[in-house]
Structures are given as C-alpha cells and as structure tokens.
Amino acid sequence: MTLLQVRDLRTHFLTRAGAVKAVDGVSFELGRGEILGLVGESGSGKSVTGFSLIGHVDPPGRVVGGSIRFDGQELVGLAPPRMRELRGRRIAMVFQDPGATLNPVLTIGQQMVLAVQAHRRLPERDARALAAERLTRLGIPEAPARLDAYPHEFSGGMRQRVAIAMALLHGPDLIIADEPTTALDVSIQAQILVEMRALARESGTALIWISHDLAAVAAVADRIMVMYAGRIVEAGPVRATLAAPRHPYTRGLLDSLPATTEPGARLRQIPGHTPALLSLPPGCPFAPRCGYADATCMTAPPVIEQDGRMARCHHLLEPSP
Amino acid sequence: MPGYIIQRLLQAGLVMLAMSALVFAGVHAIGNPIDLLISPDATQDIRAAAIAHYGLDQPLWRQYLAFLGRLLSGDLGRSLVFNIPVTELVFSRMPATLELALSAVLIGAVIGVPLGMWAGYRPDSVVSRGIMAVSVLGFSVPTFWVGLILILTFAVNLGWLPAGSRGPTVEVFGIGWSFLTLEGLRFMLLPALNLSLFKLALMIRLARAGTREAMLSDTVKFARAAGLSEFTILRHHVLRLISIPLVTVFGLEFGSTLAFAVVTETIFSWPGVGKLIIDSITSLDRPVMVGYLVLVAFLFVTLNLVVDLSYALLDPRLRRGRHAA
Structure with a gap:
C-alpha cells in the first residue's frame, strides 16, 4: 500500500547567482510502515528533500515542480494552513541535533504540551499525560517528573529520545528523521537506531532515515536511495544494493568506509568533492570524480531499472567477484 | 545560587x-x-x-x-537651600518621576516588543520597513524637540491634553499617585509618550534582531515541523528565546529614565526628581546633589542585581545547583 508517492520533485534555491537545484527531479514511493534510507554527502540534497516533504524549505528555496502525493492528497501547492494540519500530526520530523532543536528555556513538558495542543484541543493535564506516556515509551525513566526538566538537564541521547517522543505524539503515518543519530555517541546511536526501527515496526509508521552514514542506514532501512547533486543515482533494497552496488558513486561511498579497508591501509576516498550546484557539468554530475567516466558520460545518464533496483549511470557495475 | x-x-x-x-x-x-x-x-x-x-x-x-x-545610618544630610533632610526631599519628588518613568518604559516595551518581533519575523514587508523607520526616528530626533511638538500639537492646537504639570493625585500608602485617576492620566500621557519614544525605538531594534536570529534556529524549525502555528511559535518559543536582552535593556532604561528624565520633566514642568537635581545644581546645594547621585547609583546597582537575578528565571541553564541527569 503506497503512503507516499513523489514524482519528479524539484526544489530550487533562487539566488542572485542563479537557481541552485538542490533537488532536481527526485521520484520515489514509500509504502506504509516501510523504512527508507536516504543517503548522500553533505549538499547532495537529502535534507532539502526531507524539508520539501513537510513543506518547509528555507527561503529562498522552494518547490518549483513535481508532485508529492501523501495518502492520496497532493502536498505540492497545498494551502499553508492545510499543510500545518498535516505537519506533526501525520508527518513528523526529527532533526540532527536535539541540543539545538529543543527550546532551551522551556521545560520538556511545556514544549510537548504546545506540540499536543497544536493539533488537539486537550486540557493541559491530559496533554501532559499523553506526553509522559510517549516519553515512557521511549524509555525515559520517571517520565511524569521529567516533564518539568529543561533540555540541558538531559544527556544528548535522552534529548533525542525526547525529540522522537514529540514526533510520535500524534501517531504519525510518516516520520522523516534527518541525521537523527549523527550528533550522538556511537553506542547511543546504535540504541536509538534499534529502538526507532522497533517503534516504526510496532506502530506501522513509515520512516525516511536521512543520513550520510551507510552503516546506520544498512542497520535500519528496508530500502536505500543514494542521492548525488540533487538526483537519486541508485535505489533498491538495502541488502542487495549495499552487497553489489551498481552505481560507481555508491561503490565509492562503500569503499570509503573504514571497516572495508585493510587495517593500516590508506582510506580510499572518493577523489574531488561534491560539485557546486550552480555549475553542474553537462551529463553525469559524478563524472569528474568517477573512475569509469568516458566520453559517453558527457550526456545525461540513462535510468536503468531491473529487478526492483534503479541506477542512473552509463556504466553500471557488475557484481564484484 | x-x-x-x-x-x-x-x-x-x-x-x-x-x-x-x-x-x-x-x-x-x-x-x-x-x-x-x-x-x-x-x-x-x-x-x-x-x-x-x-x-x-x-x-x-x-x-x-x-x-x-x-x-x-541612612542619613544623606540636609539640603542647604530647603533645610530639610535630603532623603525626604528626594522621596517627596520620587513618586512623580517613578510613575512617569515606569509608564514610559512600559509603553516602550508593550508596543516596541511586538512591533520589533513583527519586523524581525517579516523583515522585508512594507509594514516592517515602516516600523524600522519609526525606530530610526525615535533614535535620531531629540527628546526636547519631540516634547515641544507634542505640546504644540495636542495641547496648543488641538487642545485635547494639558500642556504640562502633574494632574490630581490619589493617596495610596501615604504617597500621592496621579496615574489612578483619568484626569491624572491625561496629564501624564504626553510626557510619558515623549519619554517612551527612545525606549520604543530601542525595544524595536532589540526585538527585531533577536527574532530574526531565533527564526533561523533549529528550535523554530522543529516547532514548525510539529505543526505549531506561527503565532504560537512567536508567542511561546521566540519571545522566551529573546527575553534576556529585552529584560536587561528594560531594567537599565528604567533606571536611567528615573535618574535622568530631566529634559522631559523640564519641558512639561513635571515635579519630579529631574527638576530637583537641576535646581540643586544651579543653587550649588551640595548635599542634595551628592545625596541624589548616591541614590541614583544605588538604584542602578539594585536594578542591575534584579536584572541579573531575573536571568536565572528566564534561562534555566544559568541556574546553579541542578545537574543533568
């Protein structure tokens, strides 16, 4: 059952120097309860994709084209008040740094009550009870008492649990998690990862996990999408894709993981850096950094779909022996 | 603590x-x-x-x-001119200045903060540009000139409000206050407006700068992602985030207005401490000058202390003795 259907989404930042095409023709589908990992380097457009879905791209950016159908409803061009009714209630978002997202001068309880009352006319007492229930579900001990604590009185991992509990307040159909574990210790990362996966499964919530961390995505997601320069370059089931990537960029990301390198050997990194989105080379944007590039890469790469996988490349990789 | x-x-x-x-x-x-x-x-x-x-x-x-x-022992000496204790002299004039200064600062804050927040929230709108123009005016136009124009317009030409002096007072706790009667308020309106213009400009600037910064913060993005309305975000999240500089300036401005409302008090012949200090300087009434300035210093020190302590109320991170779990 399809929950989210994104077609040719284009989000551009209209600057004085020209249009920065942060998201340029992204299409994908997401089923109910499905977990999708969205991977890419900084500036690949993965976060902008997330913000486009909730209709909150920072100016001067805006969705200039395409379609986002959420549960049968078109979100592109939806009136702001309608969009606000969806945000937080049916589509929630969790951010990278819980130290920055929670308001430092309001108690957890005050912030959660505001989030509850944004969508439900509940008296404060009931809103607090709901908040405490969600916090307990996220494994926060003595939740009712902790409602009166301020964010700085929690550890980083606990703060992120609070943020996730806030995202879960209204039992959304979709949670967009933008690098939710990046700011946390590795051991806490793993815990949150496992718990979020379990929560999503348990409540049938679909999850879009935005990350640059392939290992995290491998652990949490059903499917993976790899973004480069505003486009999806490869997508498919997470195991198959990571076991035998078809796009040279995905291969490069995998190879640059320390775990895949011989101890003591030099880390293999992808040469060069992400291109400036204002001056994309013609054809494949990854070509200047790609070891397989040749003259054909000067033309736009074809989208090749087979056995449930997609890749956008002239030189699809064969599974390594 | x-x-x-x-x-x-x-x-x-x-x-x-x-x-x-x-x-x-x-x-x-x-x-x-x-x-x-x-x-x-x-x-x-x-x-x-x-x-x-x-x-x-x-x-x-x-x-x-x-x-x-x-x-x-609380004795500031006797006035050489009036031959009464300086404390008595200053405190007899203080209520007039106190109510004038407080209403001026309150007008500045109550009007200035929302205007400034709007200007910071919608920095490019026409209304915001108008608000900023008012603020520039408030900074650059001299107080005495505004005072004269106010008198000329509302007292002389339109005849709506009295041109000066203090209205009838009502005794509360043995002190006469004029803000409790409508007639008293009529007398207070012009001088209070005159005094508040600069504070209004200041509050607009501060609230605007703070709001612009806060609107870009992850806190606001997260609140929006939770579906809070823009008004709720401004009213509950942003106002609290920007309150520390606002309270600081409110306190300092209140202090300096109490101490140095001289120009406005002179123009509107408001019988406050500002007029007292000017008179005592011309008559070299040394104990009054010294006593008054010491009282002003005391006032500032106290206000600063109150402002500092209020930080702990406004920002829980500054409270000590509570630790992260």
Missing part, C-alpha cells in the same frame, strides 16, 4: 563605595556653596561660623568619612 547572590551583593557594595567617593570629590570640585549661601557683606566671624557649621573647614577626606558614617 546563595553564593552567587552574596558575590553580587559584595560587588554592589564596592560599586556604591567607589561611586560615592567619585561623586563626593566631583561635587566638591564644582564650587563652594558658602559663597552662595551667605551674603557677601557678612562679617568674617559669621562666615567662619557658617563654614564650621557645615563642616567645610575639615579636610576633604574627613568630610567624606563623616558623610559615609551618616550614609550608613
């Missing part, structure tokens, strides 16, 4: 001591009040007796020590 308060109280005491010494020495340098107090054709004996009576024959440091000794 108690340690912090003790530390701040000690600091406050030191500031007071330094201030009193500076004021005492400074006022001493202005001129000798004896020349104004007794007629030039008084005999040498009368002159010497008068000098001895006011303790002016003593070396400066002894005069200062004697002054400090009296100060500790």
Whole structure:
C-alpha cells in the first residue's frame, strides 16, 4: 500500500547567482510502515528533500515542480494552513541535533504540551499525560517528573529520545528523521537506531532515515536511495544494493568506509568533492570524480531499472567477484 | 545560587563605595556653596561660623568619612537651600518621576516588543520597513524637540491634553499617585509618550534582531515541523528565546529614565526628581546633589542585581545547583 508517492520533485534555491537545484527531479514511493534510507554527502540534497516533504524549505528555496502525493492528497501547492494540519500530526520530523532543536528555556513538558495542543484541543493535564506516556515509551525513566526538566538537564541521547517522543505524539503515518543519530555517541546511536526501527515496526509508521552514514542506514532501512547533486543515482533494497552496488558513486561511498579497508591501509576516498550546484557539468554530475567516466558520460545518464533496483549511470557495475 | 547572590551583593557594595567617593570629590570640585549661601557683606566671624557649621573647614577626606558614617545610618544630610533632610526631599519628588518613568518604559516595551518581533519575523514587508523607520526616528530626533511638538500639537492646537504639570493625585500608602485617576492620566500621557519614544525605538531594534536570529534556529524549525502555528511559535518559543536582552535593556532604561528624565520633566514642568537635581545644581546645594547621585547609583546597582537575578528565571541553564541527569 503506497503512503507516499513523489514524482519528479524539484526544489530550487533562487539566488542572485542563479537557481541552485538542490533537488532536481527526485521520484520515489514509500509504502506504509516501510523504512527508507536516504543517503548522500553533505549538499547532495537529502535534507532539502526531507524539508520539501513537510513543506518547509528555507527561503529562498522552494518547490518549483513535481508532485508529492501523501495518502492520496497532493502536498505540492497545498494551502499553508492545510499543510500545518498535516505537519506533526501525520508527518513528523526529527532533526540532527536535539541540543539545538529543543527550546532551551522551556521545560520538556511545556514544549510537548504546545506540540499536543497544536493539533488537539486537550486540557493541559491530559496533554501532559499523553506526553509522559510517549516519553515512557521511549524509555525515559520517571517520565511524569521529567516533564518539568529543561533540555540541558538531559544527556544528548535522552534529548533525542525526547525529540522522537514529540514526533510520535500524534501517531504519525510518516516520520522523516534527518541525521537523527549523527550528533550522538556511537553506542547511543546504535540504541536509538534499534529502538526507532522497533517503534516504526510496532506502530506501522513509515520512516525516511536521512543520513550520510551507510552503516546506520544498512542497520535500519528496508530500502536505500543514494542521492548525488540533487538526483537519486541508485535505489533498491538495502541488502542487495549495499552487497553489489551498481552505481560507481555508491561503490565509492562503500569503499570509503573504514571497516572495508585493510587495517593500516590508506582510506580510499572518493577523489574531488561534491560539485557546486550552480555549475553542474553537462551529463553525469559524478563524472569528474568517477573512475569509469568516458566520453559517453558527457550526456545525461540513462535510468536503468531491473529487478526492483534503479541506477542512473552509463556504466553500471557488475557484481564484484 | 546563595553564593552567587552574596558575590553580587559584595560587588554592589564596592560599586556604591567607589561611586560615592567619585561623586563626593566631583561635587566638591564644582564650587563652594558658602559663597552662595551667605551674603557677601557678612562679617568674617559669621562666615567662619557658617563654614564650621557645615563642616567645610575639615579636610576633604574627613568630610567624606563623616558623610559615609551618616550614609550608613541612612542619613544623606540636609539640603542647604530647603533645610530639610535630603532623603525626604528626594522621596517627596520620587513618586512623580517613578510613575512617569515606569509608564514610559512600559509603553516602550508593550508596543516596541511586538512591533520589533513583527519586523524581525517579516523583515522585508512594507509594514516592517515602516516600523524600522519609526525606530530610526525615535533614535535620531531629540527628546526636547519631540516634547515641544507634542505640546504644540495636542495641547496648543488641538487642545485635547494639558500642556504640562502633574494632574490630581490619589493617596495610596501615604504617597500621592496621579496615574489612578483619568484626569491624572491625561496629564501624564504626553510626557510619558515623549519619554517612551527612545525606549520604543530601542525595544524595536532589540526585538527585531533577536527574532530574526531565533527564526533561523533549529528550535523554530522543529516547532514548525510539529505543526505549531506561527503565532504560537512567536508567542511561546521566540519571545522566551529573546527575553534576556529585552529584560536587561528594560531594567537599565528604567533606571536611567528615573535618574535622568530631566529634559522631559523640564519641558512639561513635571515635579519630579529631574527638576530637583537641576535646581540643586544651579543653587550649588551640595548635599542634595551628592545625596541624589548616591541614590541614583544605588538604584542602578539594585536594578542591575534584579536584572541579573531575573536571568536565572528566564534561562534555566544559568541556574546553579541542578545537574543533568
């Protein structure tokens, strides 16, 4: 059952120097309860994709084209008040740094009550009870008492649990998690990862996990999408894709993981850096950094779909022996 | 927290001591009040007796020590002109200034903060540009000129409001207040507006800068992602985030208005302390000058202390003694 259907989404930042095409023709589908990992380097457009879905791209950016159908409803061009009714209630978002997202001068309880009352006319007492229930579900001990604590009185991992509990307040159909574990210790990362996966499964919530961390995505997601320069370059089931990537960029990301390198050997990194989105080379944007590039890469790469996988490349990789 | 308060109280005491010494020495340098107090054709004996009576024959440091000794028991000396205790003199004028200053600062905050927040929320809109123009005007137009224009417009030409002096007062706790009657408010409106213009401009600037910054924060993005309305975000999240600089300036402005509402009080012949200090300077009424300035220093130190302590109320991270779980 399809929950989210994104077609040719284009989000551009209209600057004085020209249009920065942060998201340029992204299409994908997401089923109910499905977990999708969205991977890419900084500036690949993965976060902008997330913000486009909730209709909150920072100016001067805006969705200039395409379609986002959420549960049968078109979100592109939806009136702001309608969009606000969806945000937080049916589509929630969790951010990278819980130290920055929670308001430092309001108690957890005050912030959660505001989030509850944004969508439900509940008296404060009931809103607090709901908040405490969600916090307990996220494994926060003595939740009712902790409602009166301020964010700085929690550890980083606990703060992120609070943020996730806030995202879960209204039992959304979709949670967009933008690098939710990046700011946390590795051991806490793993815990949150496992718990979020379990929560999503348990409540049938679909999850879009935005990350640059392939290992995290491998652990949490059903499917993976790899973004480069505003486009999806490869997508498919997470195991198959990571076991035998078809796009040279995905291969490069995998190879640059320390775990895949011989101890003591030099880390293999992808040469060069992400291109400036204002001056994309013609054809494949990854070509200047790609070891397989040749003259054909000067033309736009074809989208090749087979056995449930997609890749956008002239030189699809064969599974390594 | 108690340690912090003790530390701040000690600091406050030191500031007071330094201030009193500076004021005492400074006022001493202005001129000798004896020349104004007794007629030039008084005999040498009368002159010497008068000098001895006011303790002016003593070396400066002894005069200062004697002054400090009296100060500790709450005695600021007697006015040379009115021959009544300085404290009594200042406090009889204080309520008038207090209600004027407070209403001016309140007008500035209550109107300025929402306007400034709007200007910060929608920095490019026409309304915001208008608000900023008002703020530039408030900063750059001199107070006395605005005061005169207000009198000319509303008192002389339109005849809606009185041109000056204080309205009827009502006694509460033995002190006369004029803001409790409609007629009193009519008298207060123009001087209060005059005084508030600068504060309004200041509050607009501060609220605008703070709001612009806060609107870009992850806190606001997260609140939006949770579906909060823009009004709720401004009212609950942003206002709290920007409150510290606002309270600081509110406190300082309140203090400086209390102490130095001189120009406005003079223009509107408002019988407050500002007029008192001007009169005492012209008549070299040394005890009143010194006493008044020491009281002003005390006022500022106290207000600063209150402002500092209120930070802990506004920002839980500044409270001590509570630790992360």
